[in-house]
Amino acid sequence: MNFELPEDLVGIRDITRAFAADKIAPHARKWDAEKWIPTELFKEMGKVGILGVAFPEEYGGAGLGLLGMSVVVEEIARWCGASALFIAAHTGLCSTHIRIAANDEQKKHWLPRLATGEVIGAWCLSEPHCGTDAEALTTRAEKTAKGWVLNGAKFWITNGKRADVFVVTARTKTGERGARTISAFLVEKGTPGLIIGEPEDKMGMRGSDTVPVNFENCEIPAANLCGELNNGYVDALRVLDRGRR
Numbered sequence: 156m157n158f159e160l161p162e163d164l165v166g167i168r169d170i171t172r173a174f175a176a177d178k179i180a181p182h183a184r185k186w187d188a189e190k191w192i193p194t195e196l197f198k199e200m201g202k203v204g205i206l207g208v209a210f211p212e213e214y215g216g217a218g219l220g221l222l223g224m225s226v227v228v229e230e231i232a233r234w235c236g237a238s239a240l241f242i243a244a245h246t247g248l249c250s251t252h253i254r255i256a257a258n259d260e261q262k263k264h265w266l267p268r269l270a271t272g273e274v275i276g277a278w279c280l281s282e283p284h285c286g287t288d289a290e291a292l293t294t295r296a297e298k299t300a301k302g303w304v305l306n307g308a309k310f311w312i313t314n315g316k317r318a319d320v321f322v323v324t325a326r327t328k329t330g331e332r333g334a335r336t337i338s339a340f341l342v343e344k345g346t347p348g349l350i351i352g353e354p355e356d357k358m359g360m361r362g363s364d365t366v367p368v369n370f371e372n373c374e375i376p377a378a379n380l381c382g383e384l385n386n387g388y389v390d391a392l393r394v395l396d397r398g399r400r
């Protein structure tokens with residue numbers, strides 16, 4: 156079996172290694188003490204192609220898939236786990252959900268900007284009472300004449316303090332349980348009723364913002380449904396499955 160990386164991955168590995176040594180290693184300890192990594196770091200990662208490594212080329216990425224993402228996460232995590240966690244949530248969770256489930260218009264709108272770091276993404280599945288058993292979520296989305304109203308509480312949301320777009324799972328079949336009673340929605344930063352809490356104090360990973368995210372009568376347009384109605388939990392499991400291979 157050949158364990159050598161293909162040439163294009165060696166290239167992005169070397170770029171990421173140099174970037175991490177120069178821009179991350181000297182500051183990682185300070186960022187942990189200060190409990191914040193400057194968002195500018197992630198914008199720079201986008202500019203040099205680190206964030207877009209796994210995105211398809213048609214959306215501005217390098218098309219290097221999961222192996223590409225593993226290579227860059229490994230190089231970044233060597234110096235700063237919190238910076239690596241940013242990529243895992245931004246690229247692996249939020250962007251992957253949009254890539255596998257969103258419609259063409261949503262993909263064209265969000266993916267090129269996520270690939271270059273112009274916008275930052277977060278993914279909201281977990282809730283205070285359910286992590287592994289995410290199907291037990293109680294955040295709900297109610298249909299209105301104009302779109303949807305979200306109410307509920309999400310917990311441990313990586314990048315929540317700095318994200319521009321949130322993929323949010325919510326129950327769309329009220330009073331029912333089961334995988335096909337939940338949908339996913341795109342919620343933009345600044346939407347009234349989207350309330351971002353304060354970061355958790357995590358050992359060794361403080362630079363990454365992990366926050367509670369609450370929805371209080373948060374109104375979003377009908378066009379912000381991400382994926383098929385009642386298929387959001389199935390899509391979320393597909394997202395998690397990719398991260399666990």
Ligand SMILES: Cc1cc2nc3c(=O)[nH]c(=O)nc-3n(C[C@H](O)[C@H](O)[C@H](O)COP(=O)(O)OP(=O)(O)OC[C@H]3O[C@@H](n4cnc5c(N)ncnc54)[C@H](O)[C@@H]3O)c2cc1C
Pocket residue numbers: 244248277278279280281285286287288310311312313314357360365
């Ligand atoms: C740093 C950090 C960042 C995170 N970022 C995000 C994010 O961006 N978005 C998001 O949605 N979530 C995020 N999470 C939440 C994370 O996905 C959950 O913590 C995870 O799903 C585990 O949930 P839990 O902690 O509630 O553990 P639990 O669900 O309480 O599980 C505890 C233990 O019990 C085991 N267990 C649970 N159920 C069973 C069962 N039926 N049978 C046998 N064993 C079982 C589990 O394997 C685990 O070992 C983050 C968490 C952390 C710590």
